[in-house]
Amino acid sequence: QSVLTQPPSVSEAPRQRVTISCSGSSSNIGNNAVNWYQQLPGKAPKLLIYYDDLLPSGVSDRFSGSKSGTSASLAISGLQSEDEADYYCAAWDDSLNDWVFGGGTKLTVL
Amino acid sequence: EVQLVESGGGLVQPGGSLRLSCAASGFTFSSYWMSWVRQAPGKGLEWVANIKQDGSEKYYVDSVKGRFTISRDNAKNSLYLQMNSLRAEDTAVYYCARDPSPAASYYGMDVWGQGTTVTVSS
Numbered sequence: 026q027s028v029l030t031q032p033p034s035v036s037e038a039p040r041q042r043v044t045i046s047c048s049g050s051s052s053n054i055g056n057n058a059v060n061w062y063q064q065l066p067g068k069a070p071k072l073l074i075y076y077d078d079l080l081p082s083g084v085s086d087r088f089s090g091s092k093s094g095t096s097a098s099l100a101i102s103g104l105q106s107e108d109e110a111d112y113y114c115a116a117w118d119d120s121l122n123d124w125v126f127g128g129g130t131k132l133t134v135l
Numbered sequence: 136e137v138q139l140v141e142s143g144g145g146l147v148q149p150g151g152s153l154r155l156s157c158a159a160s161g162f163t164f165s166s167y168w169m170s171w172v173r174q175a176p177g178k179g180l181e182w183v184a185n186i187k188q189d190g191s192e193k194y195y196v197d198s199v200k201g202r203f204t205i206s207r208d209n210a211k212n213s214l215y216l217q218m219n220s221l222r223a224e225d226t227a228v229y230y231c232a233r234d235p236s237p238a239a240s241y242y243g244m245d246v247w248g249q250g251t252t253v254t255v256s257s
Contacts, residue, residue: 057240060244062180075242117237129180
């Protein structure tokens with residue numbers, strides 16, 4: 026059982042838009058920034074979004090993040106087959122003194 | 136090029152020990168917190184431990200407290216994870232990652248290694 030809650034899977038057609046939710050609590054998302062990671066099949070995770078909604082250099086602007094209260098969302102627009110991956114949200118938890126991750130969401134581009 | 140390279144994984148019997156290493160290059164290793172994150176087969180990411188630049192602060196996930204020890208050698212640009220009393224549930228790919236520190240968690244873990252596989256089985 027992960028501290029942060031994500032849907033196990035989402036799917037959408039190419040060129041469409043999809044959102045992935047991430048729910049936490051006051052000790053993690055409510056008090057700290059959310060980061061998102063993309064893990065392509067067989068690869069190491071890659072930082073996709075940091076500080077709730079900022080994109081690292083080189084990340085496509087088709088990706089966007091948002092946060093409200095104790096929940097966050099990742100949106101991907103103009104879906105492409107190369108976006109098929111697992112996506113994880115993460116935040117520091119002040120009560121646990123741990124990094125906490127969501128369980129991950131598998132994105133399928135139909 | 137900024138790079139992290141893990142090594143030391145392998146097959147170990149339950150109750151055994153293993154020491155993982157992570158070699159850093161392309162950045163000033165001594166200026167960063169570092170983390171270990173693992174991923175069990177077919178499962179999600181689980182943070183394991185992190186360590187401050189000078190080793191004076193360390194945090195661990197509850198499931199490894201008292202069994203795993205994170206350490207670093209800044210002179211060798213290396214991070215370590217000593218794993219004792221290993222259990223089947225410790226079987227995973229172990230990644231090292233550059234950690235922004237709890238106080239700057241908003242930056243995220245921005246550099247990851249390729250991972251090393253640990254299998255605990257008799």
